[in-house]
Amino acid sequence: MKTKYDYVIVGSGLFGAVFAYKMNQAGHKCLVIDKRDHQGGNIYCENVEGINVHKYGPHIFHTNSKEVWDFVNQFVEFNHFRYSPLANYKGTLYNLPFNMHTFYQFWGTQTPEEAKQKIEEQKAELNIKKPQNLEEQAISLVGNDVYERLIKGYTEKQWGRNAKDLPSFIIKRLPVRYTYDNNYFNDKYQGIPIGGYNKLIDGLLEGIDVQLNTDYFENKSSFDEMGTKVVYTGKIDEFFDYQLGYLNYRSLRFESETLDKANHQGIAAINYTEREVPYTRIIEHKHFEYGTQDKTVITKEYPQEWDKDKEPYYPVNDETNSSLYNRYKKLAEAENNVIFGGRLAEYKYYDMHQVIASALKRAEKELGL
Template identity: 40%
Template sequence: MAAKHCLMVGAGLSGAVIGRALAETGHRIDVIDARAHVAGNCHTERDAETGVMVHVYGPHIFHTDDAEVWAYVNRFMPFRPFVNRVKATTGGAVYSLPVNLHTINQFFGRTLRPDEARAFIEARADLSIADPQSFEEQALRFVGPELYAAFFKGYTTKQWGCSPRDLPASILKRLPVRFSYDDNYFSHRFQGMPEGGYTAMVESILDHPNIAVTLGHEVRREDAAGYDHVFYSGPLDGWFGHDLGRLGYRTLDFERFTANGDWQGCAVMNYCDETVPYTRITEHKHFSPWETHEASVLYREYSRACGPEDIPYYPIRLIDEKELLRRYIARAGAERGVTFVGRLGTYRYLDMDVTIREALDCAQRALGAWERGDPLPAFSAPPI
């Protein structure tokens, strides 16, 4: 098979992982990104004032059950142990998240055992909701009105900019309560942080003689001419110039402030009361607990609708967006020589480990298709 000349639009995880896999099999790869750095939204850099490693676009904690993906990231950057223990301020008190046995006992002023707590919560759940359709119904069905009002209603309203009654139940995918004292926010067996930050990890992935990286350049559709294939990790609607309309996203604004010592005692503090305008405060030196810093840098996060010039974070995927998405999927299916990949290219919220898994699988499918002389699919994974 003759070597292909491929374009990776975007130097985030998708473009880097696919590009590296293809480069290692002899193909020539151009990686181009509109930003001045690689790693996309998981970009990290040292704060000039405090020396703290900052997650510039909000915190990213790596967690997975995929042993191959865990081995892959550690190949390019050693990962240090990190457990995300989120706290929440609501009603003038601080609790642990996700809701667990300690949260329940503290909130209700009880000393319940796991079996007693389960029965206690079930007695408060709205069992009349047999088939929850909205986020609110899902929460009321599983945790009851008190926990819903304290921990979910206000935070969700701020995060999504609408009532939880208008959000699908699927957003609250699993039972949001644990009947044990486990306060590890994630349940995956592999959890950690890259020792030198995510940007250094992605730079290492891209460090190959068959890969050329260009930053600060926005790729247009016509720029793809002349390449054997394009892997596009930008916004799906952006590839078509948004000519059918813009897919909806939420974006984040960050308010930076510094302090001496330890300001909040944890990496993430959620603010669940709707009267507090921000959703959470993150203290970034806690994301690198193996480092020591006297000063601290923190960020208040505010969620709002994403405008044309904003960085998209969370795809909304409500009814109107899904209808528009189907139209763009049809358009993409008629394209030739381009595969849409990653969070933006497939308009899905993806954790980092899933992004890497899909990128590795996409590269292997591409190599197999080229070997057989078959065309590549329009999407690395189905958007719907």
């Protein structure tokens, strides 16, 4: 059978779209397929009452890479949004990420030295030398008071496990600052696409054949024959028909509501950190683009256990799953005409800029650059 495409790309999220763009620019013919009814993967935005609603959870673009920043700005202009969420614990609001504002709210400390001393005192009381789990790591970073109110309940909801049963590395990327700075990210370049992320994806996939509502696995052999190579961005264990077992994920359920008022909570995100509140946060989407619409849209985010009928959001990178992934990775490396890339195919939590950088690097390798 004569090959119609150079690359059949499974998945129209960031990895697939960036890879397709680079190949198309180099003169290669690409087909992008996606089982959803829209392109863009989890960064897809749905327009409701003139508001770009982040359908699969909030996405804030941030990077220190000028190369990545310049790349995305070819397709859409970004605003100057800075992510500064709040935490709600039993009706009291605290600043995030953990910084001097937060410590002052807890202890009345006004200098970094006072805050550090308070945290060291609480670590000493619990005699934590080398953190063995998430709870001990969190207390080592911010003390027991902050941990009990702002981390424990939220984390246990998020992962569906006791904090003592979670590995310490999960919390190590948590920002802790001894400055009065509520900006969650320190990256040089930050913002939200003006007009939503769909503009970015539309720009990347312009002029490229895209088939939506198309499940690769329903006609796998036909799609494999249509391309010289397949670029696969779905779940790596699904590609191999789960022959070694299932990798685990955490999933999410979203409940969105349009409210007949201009402003509900005055900020893009509030985390609800007590265990008894079933959702982890409320997102008010209009604040990402400084919206002035008469109505507003909020979304409550509920973590849940994953099964194969739910969307996989967060890989559970514990020892068992990491070992299983490495076995699947060996199978993937033996596939001569398949490129595996992205969050699901690499079983790795990626921020957007990391996915883009990974796709650019893989495309350059493919092009021999």
